[in-house]
Each structure stands twice: as C-alpha cells, then as structure tokens.
Amino acid sequence: MLGTLCRYLRFMGYDAESASSMAEGNPREDTLLIRSAERKGRILLTRDRELARRAGEGAVLVAGDDVIDQLRALVNLGLIEPELRLNRCSICNELLRPAQIGEVLSAAYAPKNRQDLRFFWCRRCRKLYWLGSHREQLEKRIREGL
Numbered sequence: 845m846l847g848t849l850c851r852y853l854r855f856m857g858y859d860a861e862s863a864s865s866m867a868e869g870n871p872r873e874d875t876l877l878i879r880s881a882e883r884k885g886r887i888l889l890t891r892d893r894e895l896a897r898r899a900g901e902g903a904v905l906v907a908g909d910d911v912i913d914q915l916r917a918l919v920n921l922g923l924i925e926p927e928l929r930l931n932r933c934s935i936c937n938e939l940l941r942p943a944q945i946g947e948v949l950s951a952a953y954a955p956k957n958r959q960d961l962r963f964f965w966c967r968r969c970r971k972l973y974w975l976g977s978h979r980e981q982l983e984k985r986i987r988e989g990l
C-alpha cells in the first residue's frame with residue numbers, strides 16, 4: 845500500500861487516488877485497477893511488479909519504503925515537480941478553498957493565535973487546514989530531499 849505517497853502527492857497538489865479507497869469492485873483486482881487508471885487518465889503507481897508489467901506505460905513501479913525516495917523517483921521521471929502546494933485535502937483529495945470565518949471558529953482544533961495564518965477548508969470532510977509549522981516542516985523535507 846502506498847498511502848503515505850498518496851498523501852504527499854496530495855500535499856504537492858496532485859490529484860491522487862488510493863486503490864484502498866476505491867468503491868467499485870475489488871480494488872485488488874489488477875484488471876479493474878488498470879482499466880480505472882486508463883479511464884481516468886491516471887498513472888498507476890504500484891509496488892506490484894506483475895501489475896506494473898501488465899499496465900505497461902500506464903504504470904510506474906515504486907521501489908523503496910521512504911516516501912521522499914519514492915517522490916524523488918517520480919521527480920526524476922519527470923512526472924511531478926518538487927513543489928509543495930497544499931491546495932488539496934490530504935484525506936479525500938478534494939481541492940481546498942479559503943475558509944470562511946465561521947468555519948475557522950467552528951473548528952475547536954484551530955490555533956487560537958490566528959494572526960498571520962491562512963486558513964483553508966475542505967467542503968467534503970468539513971476539515972480546516974492552515975499554513976503553519978506543518979507547512980515549514982514539509983517544505984524542508986521536500987526541499988532537502990528532492
């Protein structure tokens with residue numbers, strides 16, 4: 845499973861779907877996965893050598909366990925840019941929009957000291973995001989690792 849890679853791709857602004865969240869059919873069924881990726885114009889990222897072989901040019905075989913190594917391989921293939929965009933919900937893949945004040949106030953987990961912070965909202969998860977120290981840590985990891 846490549847759940848961490850999927851989350852990082854979303855942090856970087858890429859439209860990424862995890863096979864484990866697919867509702868249709870059996871996500872482990874290779875043929876369904878390949879057809880679904882083709883239909884949606886997605887590149888299939890997999891650790892499964894046989895699946896990568898069957899999917900041919902539509903797939904990338906992901907090696908290694910470290911997410912930064914995995915991302916670097918995708919950068920080297922020219923598939924992604926080493927940039928953090930944080931414009932997508934890391935949980936559900938929905939594009940975020942700027943949060944309204946009521947949404948900021950409704951989130952008990954929002955920082956109380958809100959000056960200098962920019963807030964974003966996922967309308968599907970009803971989850972609040974903000975650019976803060978998490979962004980700096982992620983940016984550092986991506987800048988130094990990729």
Ligand SMILES: [Zn+2]
Pocket residue numbers: 933934935936937938966967968969970971
């Ligand atoms: Zn969401």
